[in-house]
Each structure stands twice: as C-alpha cells, then as structure tokens.
Amino acid sequence: DQQVKQNSPSLSVQEGRISILNCDYTNSMFDYFLWYKKYPAEGPTFLISISSIKDKNEDGRFTVFLNKSAKHLSLHIVPSQPGDSAVYFCAASGAGANSKLTFGKGITLSVRP
Amino acid sequence: KAGVTQTPRYLIKTRGQQVTLSCSPISGHRSVSWYQQTPGQGLQFLFEYFSETQRNKGNFPGRFSGRQFSNSRSEMNVSTLELGDSALYLCASSHQLTLPDEQFFGPGTRLTVL
Numbered sequence: 073d074q075q076v077k078q079n080s081p082s083l084s085v086q087e088g089r090i091s092i093l094n095c096d097y098t099n100s101m102f103d104y105f106l107w108y109k110k111y112p113a114e115g116p117t118f119l120i121s122i123s124s125i126k127d128k129n130e131d132g133r134f135t136v137f138l139n140k141s142a143k144h145l146s147l148h149i150v151p152s153q154p155g156d157s158a159v160y161f162c163a164a165s166g167a168g169a170n171s172k173l174t175f176g177k178g179i180t181l182s183v184r185p
Numbered sequence: 186k187a188g189v190t191q192t193p194r195y196l197i198k199t200r201g202q203q204v205t206l207s208c209s210p211i212s213g214h215r216s217v218s219w220y221q222q223t224p225g226q227g228l229q230f231l232f233e234y235f236s237e238t239q240r241n242k243g244n245f246p247g248r249f250s251g252r253q254f255s256n257s258r259s260e261m262n263v264s265t266l267e268l269g270d271s272a273l274y275l276c277a278s279s280h281q282l283t284l285p286d287e288q289f290f291g292p293g294t295r296l297t298v299l
Contacts, residue, residue, distance in 0.1 A: 105285075172218065172241045173230070175230075177227030178227050
C-alpha cells in the first residue's frame, strides 16, 4: 500500500511560470514532509521540508504548502527555470527519532526555455 | 566535508550471481539507509542501519541483506541475482540529531543483471 502518492508522473511548464508539484499521503501519523530533487546520474538532494504544525514553508523560489485535513502537500516553484528540470520526490516521516522516510514515485519536471 | 560515497558506480552481473555494494557515509553520521530506485517505482526503502544494528527494514526478500561496520560504513549484499534486481541502489546517511531527519544521498550504484 503506497502511503505517499505522486499521481502525476510528469509536468511541463514554461520558463518564468509557476510549477506546482502535488503529493498526497494516507498515513495520519506522518509529522514531517520533505521534497528532494534528483538529476540524472546523481543522488537525490534535499530541497525543502515542512512539519505538520505548519501549513507553509518558504525558501527562496520554493514554497511548500501542507493541508493536513486533506492529507495533501504541494511544492511551488516561482519562477521556474530550466535548471529546475529534474525528478522531484515527496517524502514523509513520523516524529520518532528512528522513523524512516517514505518516498513517493517522483514527478519529472521539465521547464521549457 | 566529503559527501556520501558509493562504490562501485556501475556493475554488470548475470542471473544467479551475488553482489556487494559499499557505502561510506558523511563523517559523523551514524545512520545509513539503502534504497532501490527503478523506473516508475520511485525510491523503495530496503533497510536502515544505526550504530551497526539494523533498525528498520523494508519489504524485500531475504536475498537482500546488509551490515554496518564500527566506522559507520555500510555494505549491501544481494544474493542469487534476478533480472528484476536491475536498478539504481542509493545509500543515504544522516546524523539523526534533529527532526526532520534530512538524509544525504550518494550518487548510487547502477546494477544491471543480464
């Protein structure tokens, strides 16, 4: 049973526009949510996170929104740049010190020049 | 600070063989996790080691095993390889001192089983 779902496998946007990447989860025990970005031939790199006590976290061009009642989060990238083209993974974990990360299947974002 | 390193980067094996992958975490990190990435399946958790003990395990058959050494370096072993084991195997380390536990990934080992 997939606890973290990224239902859209790909997204294409024009440079300068907003990219919105969505993620849904089923486990109400998740307390932390993270986004990772992955380029080909490299490992994923951490992008931004949010805890369940917040509904928004912003870091430069990247903002993550959390809707706990809907068990939904989204990553907004504004403005999108061609260098943002990568696979984006949503991940979630519980609050325990040894709680493992559960990843979604990823979304391939393509930003057209 | 050096990042997570994985060796080898690429590996080609045949069905039935076994393979050992190695991971050196970031200095000071005591937790090492292993993931399998295949097209369309995302990152699937294999197991996590902390201070030489397996602390979490994913839903993989017993052919997949691992261990961690006293210097936190970790190895993953896959025995009796199957074609479906072809994947990118990623190792991640973390210090687990704060939450959320940000994991730092290595570049991965690309395993091809023929």
